[in-house]
Amino acid sequence: MLMRGSHVIAESAIRAGCRFYAGYPITPQNELTEYMAGAMAKVSDATFIQAESEIAAINMVLGAAMTGARAMTSSSSPGLSLKQEGISFLAASELPAVIINTMRGGPGLGNIAPAQGDYFQATKGGGHGDYHSIVLAPASGQEQADLTVKAFECADRYRSPVIILIDGMMGQMMEPVILPEPIDPRSLPPKSYILNGASQRPSRFIKSLILDTRDMEEHNWKLQRKYESITRDLILHESYLTNDANLVVIAYGTAARIAKGAIKRVREMGLKVGLLRPISLYPFPKGAIVELSRIVKHFLVFEMSTGQMVEDVKLSLEGRSKVHFYGRPGGIISTPDEISKVISSLYYRQNLEEEQ
């Protein structure tokens, strides 16, 4: 089926059992909300709400998650800033939810062009307190379908907010996609923590207030243990032509697609360049990068920002290899040609032909 990315995510969410969606208009992601409005209306037990604000939307999702519903909201960069309160509460109260961020140029109101300036916000917590969201970054229509399903599964499994990071390019792009098989959310395993009235069981509460400092410390460590198990189980990445590479480009999402095009060009020139594409941004594919560093001495991080993921690459490598960076912030979309020139000039300057 030929479908634009934003519709792929929306349709896949419903097929994954999403029965609650709240959103607020913001460009460039309105197609997703509009698709949800139409499609949820056709599902008997589903709720679509156009909320009065981004904050209300995420808090409606918080409420829906308390009842056990698979719930989602979506927005774009400035909207995600507003949602941080709710995301922190979701993480603290250990509630599942899926949040789509169609990133645009920032900071501030910025513009509506594709950008990757929200990497820090998404992967480092974003709101207040010690927490992380799981962050997935698809780079194709099919991956948007697959990762949307995965996002709901992970949200439930880890009782955690999951953020899918795309940009307007990913959202608009039409590609052939095999959509997931629809599931009936009633067939999912029951959740032990939900609020639906204390019938035939003791009453429950869901909260994030923990006044006792020792209990609060333990809650923090409990969350950290969860993040450790997420980091063990959930890392996703793609390696492309890395086997013989002297230089490996690291990029995600739209930037990775551009980088792939560039690598095809420089390969034709005989340059041994590969790509490592993180698919999960949190947890970050540290192990794969460290593994590559046994042979690869130069990495080039390419981002549509002034350089955010590059910090995680450097932290992963701890000086094992050289890390170079190229970025275009503000909604600039580099061409594969531009990136191939960046790659080849780095390649020659570092004399990588001579290596090995």
Place this chain on the structure above:
Amino acid sequence: MEKKVFERPKLLKKAVFHYCPGCGHSILHRLIAEIIEELDIAHKVVGVPPAGCAVLAYDYLDIDMGESPHGRCAAVATGIKRSLPDRVVFTYQGDGDIAAIGTAETIHAANRGENITTIFVNNGCYGMTGGQMAPTTLIGQNSSTTPGGRDYARDGAPIDLSEMLALTKGSVYIERTTVNSPANIRKTKRAITRAFKIQMAGLGFSLVEVLSPCPTNWKMNTVDSCKWIEETITKTYPLKVIKDTVGDKIQ
């Protein structure tokens, strides 16, 4: 034969209230427990406590409760109610929560006619944070951020949130009561019961604003607090049914 005429509501956990002596929250918690028991809805009620003094409501009420971020109760309750339309969902919010930081969520929930009930506890100050000016603080009333009293030119006037909510099409029942005397406590109980019944009949957004003493931050004893409600607060916030489009449909 002895006849038991007064007992602890079953839905009130055996915990000691952390509220200050004379605080209206304790009375209201008890009323809510009684009402839920009498309506026999404990098995299908979900409450949403706010940030503020009453954040610990779940330590006292033996029902399902989900904590909301400050001011977002109406949005959280919307998410709960839309997912479980046959449950009885209520929010319990203070004046700062509902009439300052949560104004947008509240007005729009009312305007959508969300079939939820809101208990709006108006004590004219931010109790938990130490008695700062609330949107409902009276002109001239002292607070920790209005030394010398709330000044209209500087601080604006006390907000008539309930009256504002009454303007929305989706609200069907809004009443202002108080808990400063046994008679008024009974009236408050009747009002909250009616609000729950309206929700159970699926009729729309209901709200009971309760003028509630905060002796600690008012720097008064309990008796004076109750008198102050009677003699002063009700001048700005008169006790009345502000809106009732339900009429005889609910007795």
